[in-house]
Amino acid sequence: MNLKTPVAPDNPNQAETRRQLLEAAGEVFAETGFRDATVREICRRANANIAAVNYHFGDKEALYKEVLRYSQQKALQKYPPLLGVAADAPPEKKLRAFVHSLLLRIFDKGPTSWHGKLMSREMIDPTAAMDSVIEERIRPMSEQLWKIVGEILDCPVNDERVRLCSFSVVSQCVFYFHCRVIVSRLFPAQEMDAAYVEKLADHITRFSLAAMKHLPEAKAAKSQSNTTRN
Amino acid sequence: MNLKTPVAPDNPNQAETRRQLLEAAGEVFAETGFRDATVREICRRANANIAAVNYHFGDKEALYKEVLRYSQQKALQKYPPLLGVAADAPPEKKLRAFVHSLLLRIFDKGPTSWHGKLMSREMIDPTAAMDSVIEERIRPMSEQLWKIVGEILDCPVNDERVRLCSFSVVSQCVFYFHCRVIVSRLFPAQEMDAAYVEKLADHITRFSLAAMKHLPEAKAAKSQSNTTRN
């Protein structure tokens, strides 16, 4: 029911209202989450009538799906995963670019800044829209990273150490948007500007490279893993 | 039906209903978040009347604050930050214990399992209740970690490298509850059992120790250009 097929895109008014609704919805969804976001607030910011969401998107949830897709596409277009580093560059350089682009997407202050928050929310309460995001965006990016880490560790990409180390790299990046609240309360004076993002990218890359190049079992490939803990 | 067996002589009914409300609320808040959680559902699971929340806690938000405090206290009591490692143990050993206890709190399957999800939600939408949690629980734990990392790096605890490396350690742990959705979709076959938690703790500790002991600037103690804040 309520299947509103998107009509002719050559209509300036419709296209404009749709776009403004998407932008406003991105802001509001990011600020308050899906449930707390009200279509009244979205329409108010978009200078649109209360009924506009239902007219243009069907219902609130369909609007949300569009927003999620829109923000992902925009963020990846602005900061591609390897930032233009050549495919045959040394893996250390590619790792640095991967880390930096991920941080840039997270800390972006511009009109795509809600991308990070939207993704955070999806992590906790994945909606149906998350499925396609994972398969179309996240899995390809993961595989890209596995290749890089595999080169550095000198392992096949399906080795368990590649997976663990890749997680270690990514986790240090995403930490700063999942835990931004805590970071900024523990260090209220710390500004999150472009210079700081550079510094973070440097640290994460150096930290991870040092770890991977000196991991006790990294090169030795001794896979008995008897965890003599404690 | 539902015969109330006589319990403690002091204030049996009130204490019992309160406790059941707390447990049920913890479940529901963790599953659906503060806003989506309904008082009706909480009371239904607690076998309590719809008015019980307001009678015992005042309103829904006060109940939430109690739940947050309750879950924090329970989780930290079950898995203390250093798991009983002696205060004069070598820092490597303390780091391992810190990482392991953090992972245990995150992966706990028992009745305190909602602790992780509640904290995740607070990260994105911090409520007023988060203030006290940060000051009373998180800051002390952070300072504990800074000391350990400072020992390993051989730096003063307020050095910027201590902060960055501590974040690198913590981030690898909390990654697994913020991004559990993605991890389990990328690797659906991977079980998150106790053995896996051990393996993770090993990896994170080894990875971080290798990094910190081989960081290009770790031992160099080049003491210029450091933010001299607090």
Next chain:
DNA sequence: TGACATGTCAAACAAATGTTTGAATTATTT
């Protein structure tokens, strides 16, 4: 026992909010 405090209950209230409706307005086509 009888009075009083405490806790529980079903019902109702009040506010918020997603959605629908039908008229009014604007754009496009004939």
Next chain:
DNA sequence: AAATAATTCAAACATTTGTTTGACATGTCA
């Protein structure tokens, strides 16, 4: 220009939900 389609608008609708209310039940203590 007239007719038709598309879009906007204010108002109303229907549902959900946190909270309140006043009656009823239960336990305590003089």
